[in-house]
Amino acid sequence: MSIPTPQARTTPQFYLQSIIAFAVSTIGVTAGIAYLPVDLWMRAFLGMSVLFVITATFTLAKCVRDRQEDVLAAEQAQYYQQLPIWNGAEQQPAQRS
Helix, strand or coil: CCCCCCCCCCCHHHHHHHHHHHHHHHHHHHHHHHCCCCCHHHHHHHHHHHHHHHHHHHHHHHHHHHHHHHHHHHHHHHHHHCCCCCCCCCCCCCCCC
């Protein structure tokens, strides 16, 4: 039975792309709200709504990640439960020369 090797989940390029996309979209919606021709209280409401959506998205992403890590940990636990702790063979001490 071979030991599973962990695989990288994302590449550095994908990580950078995600950061850039998040920054551009956040700046874009903030600028859009700032230049919207409405009263200040409407802009404040939209700004708070966007902030709430962003924090809820981070929370959801963390929950999804935690669930995936729980599944992986359960798979690893199942794998290690199947490994023998002791195979019944007596180990001979190494002879010194």
